[in-house]
Amino acid sequence: MTQDWRTSTRNHLLLNRSRAAVWHPCTQMKQHETLPLIPVARAQGCWLYDFDGRRYLDAVSSWWVNLFGHSHARINAALRDQLDTLEHAMLAGFTHGPVVELSERLSKLAGGKLGHCFYGSDGASSVEIALKMSFHYWRNSGEPLKTHFISLKGSYHGETLGALSVTDVALFKDTYAPLLRTSAQVPSPDWRLAEPGETPRDYALRAARALEAHLQQHHATTAALIVEPLVQGATGMAMYDAAYLTEARALCDRYRVHLIADEIMTGFGRTGTFFAHEQAEVVPDFLCLSKGITGGYLPLSVVMTTDAIYAAFYDDSVTRGFLHSHSYTGNALACRAALATLDIFETENVIGANRQTSAKITAACEAIARHPRVRNFRQHGMIWAFEVDTDDPTFARNFHQRALEKELLLRPIGNTVYFMPPYVITDEEIAQLTRGTRELLDS
Numbered sequence: 001m002t003q004d005w006r007t008s009t010r011n012h013l014l015l016n017r018s019r020a021a022v023w024h025p026c027t028q029m030k031q032h033e034t035l036p037l038i039p040v041a042r043a044q045g046c047w048l049y050d051f052d053g054r055r056y057l058d059a060v061s062s063w064w065v066n067l068f069g070h071s072h073a074r075i076n077a078a079l080r081d082q083l084d085t086l087e088h089a090m091l092a093g094f095t096h097g098p099v100v101e102l103s104e105r106l107s108k109l110a111g112g113k114l115g116h117c118f119y120g121s122d123g124a125s126s127v128e129i130a131l132k133m134s135f136h137y138w139r140n141s142g143e144p145l146k147t148h149f150i151s152l153k154g155s156y157h158g159e160t161l162g163a164l165s166v167t168d169v170a171l172f173k174d175t176y177a178p179l180l181r182t183s184a185q186v187p188s189p190d191w192r193l194a195e196p197g198e199t200p201r202d203y204a205l206r207a208a209r210a211l212e213a214h215l216q217q218h219h220a221t222t223a224a225l226i227v228e229p230l231v232q233g234a235t236g237m238a239m240y241d242a243a244y245l246t247e248a249r250a251l252c253d254r255y256r257v258h259l260i261a262d263e264i265m266t267g268f269g270r271t272g273t274f275f276a277h278e279q280a281e282v283v284p285d286f287l288c289l290s291k292g293i294t295g296g297y298l299p300l301s302v303v304m305t306t307d308a309i310y311a312a313f314y315d316d317s318v319t320r321g322f323l324h325s326h327s328y329t330g331n332a333l334a335c336r337a338a339l340a341t342l343d344i345f346e347t348e349n350v351i352g353a354n355r356q357t358s359a360k361i362t363a364a365c366e367a368i369a370r371h372p373r374v375r376n377f378r379q380h381g382m383i384w385a386f387e388v389d390t391d392d393p394t395f396a397r398n399f400h401q402r403a404l405e406k407e408l409l410l411r412p413i414g415n416t417v418y419f420m421p422p423y424v425i426t427d428e429e430i431a432q433l434t435r436g437t438r439e440l441l442d443s
Contacts (some may be wrong), residue, residue, distance in 0.1 A: 008051065008052050010039075010041075010051035010052075011039045011050055011051050011052065014039045014051070015036055015037050015039055018037055018039075019032055019037065024037070031397070035397065035401065038050065038056065038404065039051060042071075043058075043069075043070030043071055044069075044070055044071050045069040045070060045071070045422070045424060046058050046059075046069050046070075046421060046422050046424065046425050046426075046429050047070070048062075048070070048409065054407075055407055056404060056407055056408065056409040057407055057408050057409060057421075057429055057432060057433055058070070058409050058421070058422065059408055059409055059410050059419050059420070059421050059433055060409060060410065060411055060418070060419075060420050060421075061292075061296065061420050061421060061422050062296060063291075064233070064265050064270075064291050064292070064420055065291045065292055065294075065295075065296035066292075066295065066296030066422050067268060067269070067292040067295050067296065067341065067422060067423055068295050068296075068341070068344060068422060068423055068424050069422040069423075069424045069425075070296070070422075072295060072344075074340050074343065074344055075294075075295050075297055075337055075340040075341065075344075077340075078336050078337065078339065078340035078343075079297065079333060079336060079337055079340075081336075082098070082332060082333055082336035083333070086098075086332045087332060087333055088328065088331050088332055088333065089332065090327070090329075091119070091325075091329045091330040092325060092329075096330075096332050096335075098332045098335035098336045098339060099119070099330040099332065099335045101335075101339060102117070102335045102338050102339055102342075103117040103302075105339070105342055106289075106302065106304060107304070109274055109275070109342075110275065110283070110287060110304060111283065113283045113306065114283065114284075114287055114304035114305060114306060115304075115306070115307060115310075116304065116305050116306070116307070116309075116310040117302050117303070117304050118133070118302065118303045118304075118305070118322070118324075119300065119301065119302050119329045119330040120290075120300075120301040120302070120303070120326065120329070121299045121300065121301060121326060121328060121329075122158075122290055122299050122301050123157075123158055123163075123262075123264035123265075123288065123290035123291060123301055124157070124158025124159055124160040124163040125158075125160065125301055125326070126264065126288040126289065126290055126301035126302065126303050127157045127158050127160075127162065127163040127166070127226070127260075127262060127264075127288055128158075128160055128162040128163055129288075129303045129324060130224075130226070130260045130286040130288050130303050130305075131149060131162050131163075131166070131223075131224070131226075131260075132162070132322070132324060133286065133303065133305065133309065133322060134149075134223045134224040134258045134260065134285070134286065135147055135223050136313070136322060137223075137258070137309050137312045137313070138223055140312045140313060140315075140320050141312055145220060145221050146220070146221060146222060146223045146257075147221065147223060148182075148183065148184065148218070148221050148222050148223060149165070149166050149181075149183045149184070149222070149223055149224055149225070149226060150183065150184045150185070150186055150211070150214065150215075150222060150224070150225045150226070150257075151166040151167070151168060151183060151184075151185055151186075151225070151226050151227070152168070152185065152186060152187070152188045152189075152227055152228070152232065153168050153185045153186065153187055153188045154168055154169070154188050154190065154232055154235035154236075154238055155167060155168045155169075155185070155188070155226070155227070155228060155232060155235065156168075156169050156172070156228070156232065156233055156234035156235060157226060157228075157262050158264075159172055161176070161179055161180060161181075162181070164176060164180055165180040165181040165182075165183050166183045166226050168185050168235075169234055169235060172234075184214060184218065184222075186207070186210050186211045186214050187206075187207045187210045187211075188207065188232065188235075188238060188240070189203060189204040189207040189208070189240035189241065189244040190232065190235075190238035190239070190240055191203055191204070191239060191240055191241065191378075192238065192376050199241075200240065200241040201241040201243050203240075203241075204240050204241035204242075204243045204244035204247075205243055205244070205247065207240075207244055208243070208244050208247035208248060208251070211225070211247070211248060211251055212247075212251050215251055215252075215254075215255040215257060216255075219255035219256065219257055222255070222257050223257070223258060224257060224258035224259065224260050224285070224286070225248060225252055225257055225258070225259055225260065226260040226262055227245070227248065227259070227260070227261065227262065228262050228263075228264075228265065228266060229245055229261050229262075229263060229266050229271075229275075229276035229277045229279075229280070230242060230245070230266055230271050230276040230279065230380060231265070231266055231270075231271060231276070231380055231383055233265045233266075234413065235413075236385070236387075236413045236414060236416035237378070237383060237385035237413070237416060237418045239378050239380050239383075239385075242279040242280040243280070244280075245277060245279075245280035245282055246280045246281065246282060248282075249280070249282040249283075249284075252285075258285040258286060258309075259282075259284045259285050259286075260284060260285065260286040260288065261275075261276075261277050261284035261286065261287050261288065262288045263275055263276055263277065263287060263288060263289055264288055264289065264290045264291050264301070265291055267287075267289045267291070267292065267293070268289075268291075268292035268293065268341070268345075269292075269345070269350055269351050269354055269381070269382070269423070270292070270381055270382050270383060270420070271380050271381035271382075271383065272351070272354070272355065272358070272380065272381030272382070273351065273381075274345070274351060275287070283306075285305060285306060285309060286303055286304070286305050286309075287303070287304040287305075288301070288302075288303055289301060289302050289303075289304070290302075292341070293338050293341065294334055294337035294338045294341060295337060295338075295340065295341040295344070297334075297337040298331070298333060298334040298337050299328075299334065300331065300334035300335070300337070300338060350423060353423070354381065354382055354423055357382070357423065357425065357430075358379070358381060358382055360427065360430055361379075361382075361384065361419070361421075361425075361430050361433075361434070362379050362384070364430050364431060364433075364434040365377070365379075365384060365434055367434075367438050368386065368434060368437055368438055368441065369386070371438065371441050371442075372389075373388050373389045373390070373441050374386045374387070374388065374389070374441065375387040375388075375389055382420065382421070382423065383418065383419070383420050384418060384419040384420075385416055385417065385418040385419075386416070386417055386418075387415050387416050387417075388412075388415045388416075388417060388441065389415075390415055395412065395414075395415050396411070396412040396413070396414060396415070399412050399417065399440060400412065402440055402443075403436065403437075403440060406436035406439065406440065407432070407436070408432075408433060408436045408437070410437070417437070419433065419437075421433065
């Protein structure tokens with residue numbers, strides 16, 4: 001009897017060992033009694049391969065991190081070179097070349113207005129850092145009542161306790177509500193919520209007026225507003241007009257509230273500019289970056305901030321300093337991977353090339369956008385999303401599993417299907433992705 005592709009000898013052994021020993025993230029482990037894990041033996045470009053050579057087109061960039069696909073030659077070479085010099089050194093009382101160069105280059109990319117970089121390990125930790133910095137800034141500045149935070153409805157900023165406090169996705173948040181600080185949520189500028197005849201820009205401005213009303217009443221106790229610029233990811237790729245960011249920046253200035261830009265997902269070219277907030281011609285007080293910063297190779301995050309905020313901590317008193325750390329802060333290998341990622345952006349005109357790739361994918365999606373089961377087809381930069389008209393509560397799991405049979409890695413969020421492929425996706429791969437998705441909708 002022919003074995004199923006997921007239960008050949010090597011695959012089968014790895015699946016059993018993983019189920020027994022690994023507690024997988026964002027997963028109800030009992031489901032894997034009937035829904036097999038996918039064993040990954042190697043990866044190249046846009047493809048993941050199992051031990052039998054079966055492959056999957058990584059249309060979600062492995063949770064939005066592998067900007068240039070897998071096993072990229074330039075990043076591989078940079079890491080091999082770094083291994084021969086320095087793999088890690090503590091950043092308290094010491095420094096090293098890769099972290100200094102990365103900080104300088106990131107500052108330059110942010111227009112020189114966010115000149116101070118504080119490093120973490122992942123997106124949630126960068127949000128924690130920004131929230132703590134904002135709170136501590138107001139305390140050091142003699143305004144200790146400014147301790148509360150605002151986020152958008154449907155926002156997602158991570159799953160550690162501080163980040164979860166400003167997240168508004170019930171699936172992640174409700175269980176841990178007793179552990180969390182209270183935060184306020186204001187209306188999302190998500191254009192799907194616009195009234196008939198109301199443009200995305202008009203609705204964004206209406207949402208900004210709701211933010212203004214909240215700040216008028218609560219600015220004296222508000223430390224910061226945190227937003228995902230232009231695209232709210234985990235709530236279902238909610239997209240909105242840049243006018244909201246422009247208004248939010250002006251309101252935060254008027255009411256003396258920090259603006260935190262969570263560009264963990266939207267940074268590094270994903271929305272069509274290097275940073276999403278550039279499209280609103282604003283500068284946040286804090287910029288949180290992670291995911292694509294190392295091209296998907298190693299955990300790293302950074303919070304960038306201004307001279308004024310840095311100065312509030314610069315003092316003879318230790319207690320006025322920002323006493324936050326973790327052992328791998330500014331890890332040399334991760335910083336070198338990030339530098340190699342920036343090198344690719346600089347030498348290969350990635351932003352310009354992405355515009356051409358984006359146009360090709362959008363054109364190839366024409367039949368999907370017109371499909372009778374599709375609602376709210378939308379695109380921003382290198383992100384595409386749409387809702388599928390279904391009342392099946394198991395839609396996301398079933399669609400994911402059926403997509404694997406067509407060699408596609410897709411992970412719907414509820415009934416929202418999205419594409420966020422590596423920037424190196426080829427014309428042939430675009431055709432396979434869009435054709436396979438259309439066939440899934442038909443069936």
